[in-house]
Amino acid sequence: MSGERGGGRGRGGKKDDKDKAKGDRPRGGFFRRRRVCKFCADKIDYINYKDVRLLAPFIPERGKIQPRRISGTCAKHQRALQTAISRARQLALIPYVTD
Amino acid sequence: MSQNRQYELVYIVSPDASEQAVADLHTQVEQIVQRFNGTLDKTENWGRRKLAYEIGHAREGTYVIETITGSGELMKEIDRRLRVTDTIIRHLTVRVDQDLRVADRLRTERKETQARRRTARGLPPEPLPSERRGDRDDDDSGDMGLEGVEGTR
Numbered sequence: 487m488s489g490e491r492g493g494g495r496g497r498g499g500k501k502d503d504k505d506k507a508k509g510d511r512p513r514g515g516f517f518r519r520r521r522v523c524k525f526c527a528d529k530i531d532y533i534n535y536k537d538v539r540l541l542a543p544f545i546p547e548r549g550k551i552q553p554r555r556i557s558g559t560c561a562k563h564q565r566a567l568q569t570a571i572s573r574a575r576q577l578a579l580i581p582y583v584t585d
Numbered sequence: 586m587s588q589n590r591q592y593e594l595v596y597i598v599s600p601d602a603s604e605q606a607v608a609d610l611h612t613q614v615e616q617i618v619q620r621f622n623g624t625l626d627k628t629e630n631w632g633r634r635k636l637a638y639e640i641g642h643a644r645e646g647t648y649v650i651e652t653i654t655g656s657g658e659l660m661k662e663i664d665r666r667l668r669v670t671d672t673i674i675r676h677l678t679v680r681v682d683q684d685l686r687v688a689d690r691l692r693t694e695r696k697e698t699q700a701r702r703r704t705a706r707g708l709p710p711e712p713l714p715s716e717r718r719g720d721r722d723d724d725d726s727g728d729m730g731l732e733g734v735e736g737t738r
Contacts, residue, residue, distance in 0.1 A: 529695065531688035535679070536595070536650070576677055577595055578636035578646070 521558035525567075533566045535573035541580060545571065549584040591626070591685070592653050592660055596667055596676035597646040600633065606672055607647055614651060617663050623655025640674045652681075 524543070525533065534540065544552045544559070544567060551571055554564045574580040594614070598607050611628065618625050631648035640646070653659070660678050667676045700710035 529692075531691045532684055573677065573679065575637075577597065577648075577675060578638055578640060581637040 523558060523560035523563055525563040526560055533563070533570040535570040535577075536579070538574065538579050541567070541571055541574055545580060547584065549581045588656065589623075589654050590657070590680055591682035592655070593679045593681050594651045594653055594660075594663065594676065595679075596649055597636075597640070597674050598649065599641075599672045599674050600643055600645050600647070602647070602672045607649065610670070610672070611649065611651075613666070614663060617666060618653055618655060618659065621655055621659035621662065623653055623659045625651060625653055627652040643674055646674055 524530075530540070544557055546552055551568065554561070557564075559567060571580060575582050596610075598610060607630070615625055627650075629650040631650070633645055633647050635645045636643065653663075664676070664678060667673050699712075703710050703712070
């Protein structure tokens, strides 16, 4: 019983079928969202506040923190991300607001 | 009272300050650390960097990061000193030992689980470079940003 799961990438693939959304989502197909927590997937244990390139994808144009429902980050990592972003903001690595 | 904790200190030096001034500040910090029997583990100088927003009238600044092991009193003293120094436009101290320990533990746990599962399946505990699961089309992370950061407007 070699238990081949379809495609071999357990979690990610399965989830995609489940929330078959894309159509459900308002303005579907804008970005193809990968609804997996980036930090879980890439096994990042410590969210470093000095790493702008790590934080940048979670800060859209306006400078606000991207909500979990859009970025797909898990609750635990979203909390850690929050503190990392606010530290980076204090250090002027990331803007508080941009308009 | 004074356990050894690890802290990360980041400070931004005003762009008007000369390189000599930056070096002087570093030695000042070092002296305080020594006086309180701490250790200065690492120093990083990022050099001049553009700020994401203006602080005072400064648009850029020199970033210096020091990793310090020592007591809370030590950090308090450093904080006080940096606060009264005019050339420092911003500083931040973060205690990192706990977070790093947690991260370390997670990493070793993951390694162990992986090794255990792999040996249960009769494989060598470490994955060979050849069996990397044809690594995913992961790098679409670029399409969501990096723009918002540098261009302040």
